[in-house]
Amino acid sequence: MSTTTPTPGRTTEPILDVKNLGVDFWVDGVWYPAAIGMNYQVHPGEVLAIVGESGSGKSSSSMALLGLTPPNGRVTGSVQLNGRELVGLTGSRLRAVRGRDVAVIFQEPMTALNPVYTIGFQIVETLRTHTEMAPDDAKARAIELLTMVEMPTPETTFNKYPHQLSGGQRQRAMIAMAISCDPLLLVADEPTTALDVTVQAEILDLMRNLRHRLNSAIILITHDMGVVADLADSMLVMKDGVVVESGSVASVFSNPEHPYTKQLLAAVPHLGTGEAIVTEALKEAESTNARPILSMKDVAIEYPKRGRVPAFRAVDGVNLEIFPGEVVGLVGESGSGKTTIGRAAVGLLPIAEGSLTVDGRELSTNSAKELREVRRNIGIVFQDPGSSLNPRFPIGQSIGEPLLLSKVAKGADLDRRVETLLDQVELPRSFRNRYPHELSGGQRQRVGIARALALSPALLVADEPTSALDVSVQARFLVLLQELQSQLQFACLFISHDLAVVDLLSHRIAVMHRGKIVEQGSKEEILRNPKDPYTQRLIAAVPLPDPALQRERREARSATRPAR
Amino acid sequence: MSSPLGQGPAIGSDIGTGPNSEDPRNEKVRSEQFAGDATPAGTPGDGGGSDKAENAIAMKEVEGLSLGRIVLRRFLRHKGAMISLVVLLLVVILSFSAIGINVLGWHTTGWWKWTYDAVPQPENGTAPTLSLIPQWLGGSGIHLGNHPFGQDDVGHDMFARVMRGMQQSLMIILVTGVASTVLGTVIGSVAGYVGGVVDSLLMRLTDLIIIVPLILLAAIVAHLFSNAGSIALALVLGGLVWTSLARLVRGEVLALREREFVEAARVAGASAARIIFRHILPNAVGVIIVSATLTMSATILTETALSYLGLGVHAPDVSLGSLISQYETAFTTRPWLFWWPGIFIVIIALSINFIGDGLRDAFDPRQRRSLGRKALKEKSEARPKPVTDAGPVADAGA
Numbered sequence: 001m002s003t004t005t006p007t008p009g010r011t012t013e014p015i016l017d018v019k020n021l022g023v024d025f026w027v028d029g030v031w032y033p034a035a036i037g038m039n040y041q042v043h044p045g046e047v048l049a050i051v052g053e054s055g056s057g058k059s060s061s062s063m064a065l066l067g068l069t070p071p072n073g074r075v076t077g078s079v080q081l082n083g084r085e086l087v088g089l090t091g092s093r094l095r096a097v098r099g100r101d102v103a104v105i106f107q108e109p110m111t112a113l114n115p116v117y118t119i120g121f122q123i124v125e126t127l128r129t130h131t132e133m134a135p136d137d138a139k140a141r142a143i144e145l146l147t148m149v150e151m152p153t154p155e156t157t158f159n160k161y162p163h164q165l166s167g168g169q170r171q172r173a174m175i176a177m178a179i180s181c182d183p184l185l186l187v188a189d190e191p192t193t194a195l196d197v198t199v200q201a202e203i204l205d206l207m208r209n210l211r212h213r214l215n216s217a218i219i220l221i222t223h224d225m226g227v228v229a230d231l232a233d234s235m236l237v238m239k240d241g242v243v244v245e246s247g248s249v250a251s252v253f254s255n256p257e258h259p260y261t262k263q264l265l266a267a268v269p270h271l272g273t274g275e276a277i278v279t280e281a282l283k284e285a286e287s288t289n290a291r292p293i294l295s296m297k298d299v300a301i302e303y304p305k306r307g308r309v310p311a312f313r314a315v316d317g318v319n320l321e322i323f324p325g326e327v328v329g330l331v332g333e334s335g336s337g338k339t340t341i342g343r344a345a346v347g348l349l350p351i352a353e354g355s356l357t358v359d360g361r362e363l364s365t366n367s368a369k370e371l372r373e374v375r376r377n378i379g380i381v382f383q384d385p386g387s388s389l390n391p392r393f394p395i396g397q398s399i400g401e402p403l404l405l406s407k408v409a410k411g412a413d414l415d416r417r418v419e420t421l422l423d424q425v426e427l428p429r430s431f432r433n434r435y436p437h438e439l440s441g442g443q444r445q446r447v448g449i450a451r452a453l454a455l456s457p458a459l460l461v462a463d464e465p466t467s468a469l470d471v472s473v474q475a476r477f478l479v480l481l482q483e484l485q486s487q488l489q490f491a492c493l494f495i496s497h498d499l500a501v502v503d504l505l506s507h508r509i510a511v512m513h514r515g516k517i518v519e520q521g522s523k524e525e526i527l528r529n530p531k532d533p534y535t536q537r538l539i540a541a542v543p544l545p546d547p548a549l550q551r552e553r554r555e556a557r558s559a560t561r562p563a564r
Numbered sequence: 565m566s567s568p569l570g571q572g573p574a575i576g577s578d579i580g581t582g583p584n585s586e587d588p589r590n591e592k593v594r595s596e597q598f599a600g601d602a603t604p605a606g607t608p609g610d611g612g613g614s615d616k617a618e619n620a621i622a623m624k625e626v627e628g629l630s631l632g633r634i635v636l637r638r639f640l641r642h643k644g645a646m647i648s649l650v651v652l653l654l655v656v657i658l659s660f661s662a663i664g665i666n667v668l669g670w671h672t673t674g675w676w677k678w679t680y681d682a683v684p685q686p687e688n689g690t691a692p693t694l695s696l697i698p699q700w701l702g703g704s705g706i707h708l709g710n711h712p713f714g715q716d717d718v719g720h721d722m723f724a725r726v727m728r729g730m731q732q733s734l735m736i737i738l739v740t741g742v743a744s745t746v747l748g749t750v751i752g753s754v755a756g757y758v759g760g761v762v763d764s765l766l767m768r769l770t771d772l773i774i775i776v777p778l779i780l781l782a783a784i785v786a787h788l789f790s791n792a793g794s795i796a797l798a799l800v801l802g803g804l805v806w807t808s809l810a811r812l813v814r815g816e817v818l819a820l821r822e823r824e825f826v827e828a829a830r831v832a833g834a835s836a837a838r839i840i841f842r843h844i845l846p847n848a849v850g851v852i853i854v855s856a857t858l859t860m861s862a863t864i865l866t867e868t869a870l871s872y873l874g875l876g877v878h879a880p881d882v883s884l885g886s887l888i889s890q891y892e893t894a895f896t897t898r899p900w901l902f903w904w905p906g907i908f909i910v911i912i913a914l915s916i917n918f919i920g921d922g923l924r925d926a927f928d929p930r931q932r933r934s935l936g937r938k939a940l941k942e943k944s945e946a947r948p949k950p951v952t953d954a955g956p957v958a959d960a961g962a
Binding site for chain 2: 375384388398405448
């Protein structure tokens, strides 16, 4: 196995030896394999990344190491941890392994931590379950661990509840708990997927520090090539339950052999490679000084107060203009107010101050009827493809609803329009009778676009349309969106937390931070020459899907960053 | 791919389309897309077999089944519910065929020789003539006799009266169930969707009805309408038992209205009524059906209690509850007058309850997790030969 490429100074004895591991699930009377015949080894201090898209079996196979398969799952093969067989362990022997020898960092720290206990209590619990430790010692050790994961004010944090911490702090607490018993093996299941990119960079730094200090082996499950390049030594690429390629990170990235790996690497959007197509409409708008499709002047948006919770100003003093045919990318961290702006632009949220006009018509002062009229000019694509389509409606009905409600078309004409829309988003016409649950995430998101474009709007608001999709699906989706945009020439407000995605599509970029637009300008200005310190940090934090470049960048970043 | 079943699917729209693999466009698009975006409805195994692992699970879950049909299939698998459904149907057929139907001027005669208000001569000391023990076991053979359930002191045929009582009780259950479901759904969904003052007003009204004991309230209202017959009683009951359903529906609507498809409908220009009735409620049908069934089984007991107190169905008409009330003094001397209606109350209430349980299980997506006996056996065995044509996997590191 080429995963065994030992780095100098490491013991050659693997800590984890997986042979012919298979995981199957019992679904409606048949066993379906989720992972087939996996073989790999992990050495102390090594980071092995398991990469694959959702449904590739990367999580199922790793959870099987700890016996965490659901009751309808079955594990076959052999997993040896320091020579001890893990498959088939039950009861107290299994529990002794979990937490002490093998620990897990879960994806979503909010749900993985128990909300009714303090952080400290949960760490102490783990410590005292696995070691004979007096409560006071355990507390001291817990604070030491919190210090180790660079938690600000560990003594106070010890007594805090999970909801009192930020996402990054929760993930730090989760890591502290996972490393509390010096595990031999640490399984990190998408540890940074739920985090913002700047926080992700901090967590990755932390994990890199810890691996040197603890000498644990780490299995890193992720779909993000940037994270792999940043942290891992070796990697496995999984597709549909099978390992299709493995090797050291450097060799896989520089010289991928399996076509799927190549596809996967090609699908990752790189910062600075985007080539937004300049549409006719935009050229015309620029030359004739046309009025903007969407114009926001000093817009503030508030969530009204509820009971004793005071009103929250999510967006403040925002100025933004979008011209016909132009794609404006709106980037920012979660909670920065970018989605709020998107919703206000389609009239789903009222604005508290300022003026918001769409196609010259003021949105805030309009009556419900006029609002309906304005909305015919705007389409919106939502973030979550699983929730944005009515599960009780066939696809065709969902797409046709705007047409039907605005009395543009009905009957046979409506059918024809729906078919045209399905053609435009490259879905087969037969899909019109399908239900959303019969479609994959990418297909549902296409349906979302078709519905948004049904009334040929002048403005399309795309609210993180790709954040729930796999990279390769995302790549296809973005190409489609770009094609549609150059064909139909609509203006687009593209909201995303991913700079590389925004870079791919946008003519202009606006960066949001804490409810304000801190910087906006052409793509080149923002990406090559960011002025605002927040933009600079944001750009520096994006991990590059290239191990060598990423190392350079990391070193440059740590040199410029003030010491904590 | 997330399971869509967590979204409270409904029966009613089982128009699901099967996998349409013969569609040439389907093939074309699939080849254009990356594997991760492969259509879930594609024919399994077209990708070379071995690399279809978890996709196959997803395919199996979605293979062109509409949500309604998935629920129906799981309901049909629920043994308790199926037995109860058959029992309930038999009871309904028995009661309506035996003495005929006499509702709203529409009249048929049944196959039983007595009607519930006929007064034949007492025979066999008014004891039941029903005999189930064969002669060769020392009994008097299997036969119904003239009055299988016995007669009361006047001579009324008990079988006919129990059948009539059952008709009344079943009718009350049905009318109450429909009335309370409509009321509860409308009130709950309007409260949940509109929110604000409307929500507060409707929910305080609900609280008001909940805090007054149901029997007391029903007794007073039923007394006011005492001359209007049992349909009026059923409607009165329906007007009082909708509260729990309204609260459930409100909760469901509160959750559903935050979903993005509701916002998409608003952007598309849908009115509030359209959003509630076309978009939200079909997604809450699971909750509504289950709650309605359980309300119905509670109703039969309420009706019985009311009739027992003399406030429900009035003589000369009878219901199961009024029969028990009428004959309570005869419990020691002629217990059959008491037992027969009692047995049928229990049968009806139990079977409706079981059906409700079956429906609840069918609508609950977590049910699929449990393994059958066959699966457990295979799980404990050593790895069997692969179930798909998944070949041995090439050593990836090569």
